Amino acid sequence: xxxxxxxxxxxxxxxxxxxxxxxxxxxxxxxxxxxxxxxxxxxxxxxxxxxxxxxxxxxxxxxxxxxxxxxxxxxxxxxxxxxxxxxxxxxxxxxxxxxxxxxxxxxxxxxxxxxxxxxxxxxxxxxxxxxxxxxxxxxxxxxxxxxxxxxxxxxxxxxxxxxxxxxxxxxxxxxxxxxxxxxxxxxxxxxxxxxxxxxxxxxxxxxxxxxxxxxxxxxxxxxxxxxxxxxxxxxxxxxxxxxxxxxxxxxxxxxxxxxxxxxxxxxxxxxxxxxxxxxxxxxxxxxxxxxxxxxxxxxxxxxxxxxxxxxxxxxxxxxxxxxxxxxxxxxxxxxxxxxxxxxxxxxxxxxxxxxxxxxxxxxxxxxxxxxxxxxxxxxxxxxxxxxxxxxxxxxxxxxxxxxxxxxxxxxxxxxxxxxxxxxxxxxxxxxxxxxxxxxxxxxxxxxxxxxxxxxxxxxxxxxxxxxxxxxxxxxxxxxxxxxxxxxxxxxxxxxxxxxxxxxxxxxxxxxxxxxxx
Amino acid sequence: xxxxxxxxxxxxxxxxxxxxxxxxxxxxxxxxxxxxxxxxxxxxxxxxxxxxxxxxxxxxxxxxxxxxxxxxxxxxxxxxxxxxxxxxxxxxxxxxxxxxxxxxxxxxxxxxxxxxxxxxxxxxxxxxxxxxxxxxxxxxxxxxxxxxxxxxxxxxxxxxxxxxxxxxxxxxxxxxxxxxxxxxxxxxxxxxxxxxxxxxxxxxxxxxxxxxxxxxxxxxxxxxxxxxxxxxxxxxxxxxxxxxxxxxxxxxxxxxxxxxxxxxxxxxxxxxxxxxxxxxxxxxxxxxxxxxxxxxxxxxxxxxxxxxxxxxxxxxxxxxxxxxxxxxxxxxxxxxxxxxxxxxxxxxxxxxxxxxxxxxxxxxxxxxxxxxxxxxxxxxxxxxxxxxxxxxxxxxxxxxxxxxxxxxxxxxxxxxxxxxxxxxxxxxxxxxxxxxxxxxxxxxxxxxxxxxxxxxxxxxxxxxxxxxxxxxxxx
Numbered sequence: 001x002x003x004x005x006x007x008x009x010x011x012x013x014x015x016x017x018x019x020x021x022x023x024x025x026x027x028x029x030x031x032x033x034x035x036x037x038x039x040x041x042x043x044x045x046x047x048x049x050x051x052x053x054x055x056x057x058x059x060x061x062x063x064x065x066x067x068x069x070x071x072x073x074x075x076x077x078x079x080x081x082x083x084x085x086x087x088x089x090x091x092x093x094x095x096x097x098x099x100x101x102x103x104x105x106x107x108x109x110x111x112x113x114x115x116x117x118x119x120x121x122x123x124x125x126x127x128x129x130x131x132x133x134x135x136x137x138x139x140x141x142x143x144x145x146x147x148x149x150x151x152x153x154x155x156x157x158x159x160x161x162x163x164x165x166x167x168x169x170x171x172x173x174x175x176x177x178x179x180x181x182x183x184x185x186x187x188x189x190x191x192x193x194x195x196x197x198x199x200x201x202x203x204x205x206x207x208x209x210x211x212x213x214x215x216x217x218x219x220x221x222x223x224x225x226x227x228x229x230x231x232x233x234x235x236x237x238x239x240x241x242x243x244x245x246x247x248x249x250x251x252x253x254x255x256x257x258x259x260x261x262x263x264x265x266x267x268x269x270x271x272x273x274x275x276x277x278x279x280x281x282x283x284x285x286x287x288x289x290x291x292x293x294x295x296x297x298x299x300x301x302x303x304x305x306x307x308x309x310x311x312x313x314x315x316x317x318x319x320x321x322x323x324x325x326x327x328x329x330x331x332x333x334x335x336x337x338x339x340x341x342x343x344x345x346x347x348x349x350x351x352x353x354x355x356x357x358x359x360x361x362x363x364x365x366x367x368x369x370x371x372x373x374x375x376x377x378x379x380x381x382x383x384x385x386x387x388x389x390x391x392x393x394x395x396x397x398x399x400x401x402x403x404x405x406x407x408x409x410x411x412x413x414x415x416x417x418x419x420x421x422x423x424x425x426x427x428x429x430x431x432x433x434x435x436x437x438x439x440x441x442x443x444x445x446x447x448x449x450x451x452x453x454x455x456x457x458x459x460x461x462x463x464x465x466x467x468x469x470x471x472x473x474x475x476x477x478x479x480x481x482x483x484x485x486x487x488x489x490x491x492x493x494x495x496x497x498x499x500x501x502x503x504x505x506x507x508x509x510x511x512x513x514x515x516x517x
Numbered sequence: 518x519x520x521x522x523x524x525x526x527x528x529x530x531x532x533x534x535x536x537x538x539x540x541x542x543x544x545x546x547x548x549x550x551x552x553x554x555x556x557x558x559x560x561x562x563x564x565x566x567x568x569x570x571x572x573x574x575x576x577x578x579x580x581x582x583x584x585x586x587x588x589x590x591x592x593x594x595x596x597x598x599x600x601x602x603x604x605x606x607x608x609x610x611x612x613x614x615x616x617x618x619x620x621x622x623x624x625x626x627x628x629x630x631x632x633x634x635x636x637x638x639x640x641x642x643x644x645x646x647x648x649x650x651x652x653x654x655x656x657x658x659x660x661x662x663x664x665x666x667x668x669x670x671x672x673x674x675x676x677x678x679x680x681x682x683x684x685x686x687x688x689x690x691x692x693x694x695x696x697x698x699x700x701x702x703x704x705x706x707x708x709x710x711x712x713x714x715x716x717x718x719x720x721x722x723x724x725x726x727x728x729x730x731x732x733x734x735x736x737x738x739x740x741x742x743x744x745x746x747x748x749x750x751x752x753x754x755x756x757x758x759x760x761x762x763x764x765x766x767x768x769x770x771x772x773x774x775x776x777x778x779x780x781x782x783x784x785x786x787x788x789x790x791x792x793x794x795x796x797x798x799x800x801x802x803x804x805x806x807x808x809x810x811x812x813x814x815x816x817x818x819x820x821x822x823x824x825x826x827x828x829x830x831x832x833x834x835x836x837x838x839x840x841x842x843x844x845x846x847x848x849x850x851x852x853x854x855x856x857x858x859x860x861x862x863x864x865x866x867x868x869x870x871x872x873x874x875x876x877x878x879x880x881x882x883x884x885x886x887x888x889x890x891x892x893x894x895x896x897x898x899x900x901x902x903x904x905x906x907x908x909x910x911x912x913x914x915x916x917x918x919x920x921x922x923x924x925x926x927x928x929x930x931x932x933x934x935x936x937x938x939x940x941x942x943x944x945x946x947x948x949x950x951x952x953x954x955x956x957x958x959x960x961x962x963x964x965x966x967x968x969x970x971x972x973x974x975x976x977x978x979x980x981x982x983x984x985x986x987x988x989x990x991x992x
Contacts (some may be wrong), residue, residue, distance in 0.1 A: 426921075436907060457940070
C-alpha cells in the first residue's frame with residue numbers, strides 16, 4: 001500500500017483498527033460488481049466511521065458528555081446518465097449489495113426528472129493509498145476525566161476572578177475515518193480535529209450583559225493543541241490558553257464599560273480571528289462552482305461570481321491573493337483524496353485582486369470544461385451523497401508586509417476588530433454584516449479603548465476593493481469552523497481559512513442598539 | 518437482525534449502573550433535489566442508532582455518561598452499555614441530575630389509546646419510508662419541468678421524507694415509542710434571466726397532500742407580479758410577513774427561550790436584577806404562541822408526546838427522558854407565559870416544568886387571509902420569506918438576515934411591483950410589540966429552519982416600521 005501521509009509528525013498515527021477490521025475491500029468489490037451488473041456506467045463505494053465527543057460545562061458543572069459513533073456505507077452510481085445514491089448502516093456483504101441495488105433503483109425513479117446526463121472528469125488511478133492527518137494525540141483515546149478536569153480548571157479560574165458571572169467551556173473532538181473505492185483508486189484515510197471554546201459572561205446590576213469568547217480557532221490537530229499535561233503540547237503545537245484566559249476578565253470588563261459606537265464610515269484593521277469568517281462567506285462560498293451554476297439556488301443560494309466573470313472580475317484590490325487548498329497542514333478541509341477519489345491540491349482563486357478560479361467536483365469539472373476536478377467533493381456522513389464543499393480558502397500574506405501594529409499606525413480614525421461572532425450574507429454573496437468579539441477605537445494610529453454595539457456591513461467587492469494592505473506572514477493565522485452548512489439534505493463540513501491582518505478603508509459601521517430601536 | 522425493541526431490552530439487561538436509559542432510533546429517509554429543471558442529487562438512507570445513558574450515584578451526586586452509536590449489532594450492545602458506564606464513572610456530577618421517571622410518569626397514551634390514535638404499539642414492527650414515496654410527486658414535478666421550460670422558467674428545489682421510530686426504555690420500567698414522519702418540499706421558480714424569483718414550501722407527513730400543480734401555479738403568479746420592478750431605499754416600512762416569514766423569526770425566538778439562560782441573566786427573557794420576564798406583556802395583540810404534541814386544530818403537526826433527550830444541554834436533560842409533554846403556551850394573551858425548562862431549571866426558577874416540544878403554533882384570533890391583508894394595505898412591503906438569520910445582540914434578540922425570493926410593493930390594496938431585497942435588523946420580540954394585525958393561522962414551512970423544524974402553523978402578521986437596514990443586490 002502506498003503511503004501518502006499528511007505530514008511528518010510523529011506520534012499515534014495508526015488508522016482506527018476497529019474501522020480497518022471491517023472487510024472494506026470485499027464490501028466495495030461486491031457493491032461495485034453488483035452496480036456494474038445492474039448497468040451502472042460509474043459506481044463508487046464509501047464506508048465511514050466518524051467518532052465524536054462533546055463535553056460542555058456551565059460554571060464548572062458538567063452539562064453535556066456525549067459520545068457519538070457514526071458508521072455506514074454508501075454506494076453512488078451513474079445509471080443511464082442519472083445519479084443514484086443509497087446508504088446503509090451495517091457494514092455487511094448483504095448491506096453492500098442492497099445499497100448497490102437501491103442506488104440503481106433510485107436512479108431509475110429519478111430519471112423522470114433528469115434532463116442532463118451525468119459525466120465525470122477523468123482522474124488518474126492511484127491504486128491502494130492511505131493518508132492520515134497531522135496530529136500527535138488522538139483526543140478520543142484520552143480519558144474523559146482528564147479533559148473534564150482541564151475544562152473545570154479553566155472555568156473555576158475564570159469564575160474566581162472579579163466581574164465574571166458565568167463561564168461556559170466546551171470541547172468538541174472528531175476522528176473521521178473514510179474508505180473510498182471506485183475500481184481504480186482505493187483510499188483509506190483518517191483525520192482528527194478539535195474545537196475548544198471558553199465563553200465568559202458578565203452581567204451588570206442594571207441587567208445589561210456582555211460575553212467574550214476565546215479566539216482559539218478549531219484545528220486539525222490532536223489534544224496537544226490544548227497544552228499542558230498529560231498531553232504535553234509544545235509552543236509549536238499548543239494554543240496559549242493560560243495567557244488568553246488570564247486576560248479575559250479585564251477585557252470583558254472593558255467591553256461592558258465601553259462606549260457605544262457612533263455609526264458611520266471607518267477605516268478598519270481586521271484581525272485574522274475575525275477576517276477568516278468574512279473570507280469564508282464572501283469568498284469561500286462565492287467561488288463554489290455549484291453555487292454559480294445554480295445547484296444551491298433554492299437553498300444556500302447562488303453567487304455573483306458567475307462563469308462569465310472568471311478571469312476579469314476585479315474582486316478586490318491588487319494585494320489580494322486568495323488560494324484554495326485541501327493540503328494545508330492542520331487545515332480542517334485538508335485530506336489526501338476527496339470523496340470522488342481525486343488527489344487534493346492547492347490553486348489560485350483570486351490573484352492580483354482578479355477572480356481566477358473555482359472550487360470543483362468531477363461532474364462540474366467535466367460539464368464546464370475545466371479538465372480535472374480540484375478535489376472538493378465531500379460528504380459529511382455515510383448517509384449523505386458527496387457534494388462540492390469548501391476547500392481551505394485563504395488570503396495570502398504580503399511578503400515582507402506590515403505587522404498589525406504597523407497597520408494600526410496607518411489609521412487616523414478607525415476601528416480594530418478581533419474575533420468572530422455574528423455573521424450573515426445574502427443568497428448571491430453580495431451584502432454581508434458581521435460583528436466580533438472585541439472592537440477597539442483607533443485614534444491617530446493608536447488604540448484608544450474598546451467600543452461596543454459594533455457591526456460592519458458591506459458589499460463583497462466594495463469591501464475587498466477597499467483593502468489597502470495585507471499584513472505580513474507574522475500576522476497570518478489559520479482560523480476556521482467545524483460547522484459550515486450547505487446542501488439538502490443539510491450537510492456540515494469543517495473548513496479552515498488562513499489570513500493576515502488587513503487594513504480596509506471606509507467601511508460602513510452600524511450601531512446595533514440603534515438598529516434594534 | 519436485532520429489532521430496536523430487542524436492543525432496548527438487551528441494553529437494559531446488560532446495564533450494571535445505578536440507572537439506565539436506552540434510546541433506539543430507526544430512521545429511513547428519501548430525498549430528491551433539482552435545479553434548472555433537472556435532477557441534481559438524490560438518495561435513500563437508513564440509520565440505526567443506539568443511545569445509552571448510564572448514571573451512577575454517590576455522595577457527590579449523580580454522574581451521567583452518554584454513548585450513542587450507529588449500526589450496533591446484537592453482539593455489540595453490551596459494549597455500548599459498558600462504554601456509557603465507563604463514561605459515567607469518568608465524568609463529574611451532572612448539574613441536571615434528577616431521579617429517572619417511572620411508569621405512569623411518561624407518555625399519556627396507553628396501548629388502546631395509541632391504537633385508536635393510529636400510533637403503533639411498542640411491539641409492532643418498524644415501517645419506514647423509501648424512494649417510492651415520491652412516485653406521483655416526481656411524475657408531477659417532471660411535468661412541471663416541461664411546463665416551466667416552455668414558459669421560460671427554471672425550477673429549483675428539494676423534497677425529503679423521513680420516518681424516525683424511537684423506542685425509549687428505562688431501568689425504572691418506562692417503555693415508550695414514537696413514530697415521527699417528517700416531510701418537506703420547497704420549490705423555487707426563477708425567470709430565465711434569474712432576475713425574478715419566487716418560493717413556496719410545505720411541510721407534509723406523507724406527500725399525499727402535496728399538490729405540485731398548485732405550488733407551481735402560485736409561483737407563476739408571483740413571477741408575474743415581479744415583471745414590474747421598483748427600487749426602494751433602506752428604511753423602516755410597514756411590512757406584511759406571510760406565515761413562512763413569521764415562522765422564520767418565531768422559531769428563533771422559541772429556540773432562544775431557555776429558562777436556564779434567562780435565569781443566568783443572559784437572554785432577552787432575563788429580568789434585570791434577577792429572574793425571568795415570565796408574566797410580562799410582549800404584545801398588545803392577544804397572541805398565543807404554543808406547542809402541543811397533539812394539536813387538535815392541526816393534527817398534521819403532531820410531534821413526540823414525551824421527552825426524547827439524546828444529550829443534556831442548557832435546554833434539555835437526559836434525566837427527563839420519557840417525561841410526558843403537555844400542551845404549553847409560551848406566550849398567552851400577548852404575555853410571556855413560559856420558557857423552555859428541564860426539571861432542573863424548573864426547580865431553579867420556581868416555574869412549571871415545560872420542556873421543548875417539536876412544533877410551534879402562533880394564533881392571534883385573526884381570520885383575515887393574506888390576500889385580505891394586502892387589500893387592506895395603503896402602502897407597504899409584502900415579503901415571501903427570510904434568509905440567513907443570525908443573532909446580532911442576545912440582549913434584545915436583535916436578528917439580522919435577508920428578504921428573499923419575492924419582496925413586493927403593495928399600494929392601495931394591490932401588489933404593484935417587486936422591489937429589491939433588503940438586509941433587515943429586527944428583533945422578533947420587538948416585532949411582536951409592533952405587530953398591528955394578525956391574520957388566520959395556517960400550516961407553513963419556515964424557509965430558514967424548515968429542514969430542522971418543519972412543524973409550524975403561523976398567521977400572516979402586519980408590522981409597523983420593520984427595519985430594512987440596507988439594500989441587497991441579490992435577486
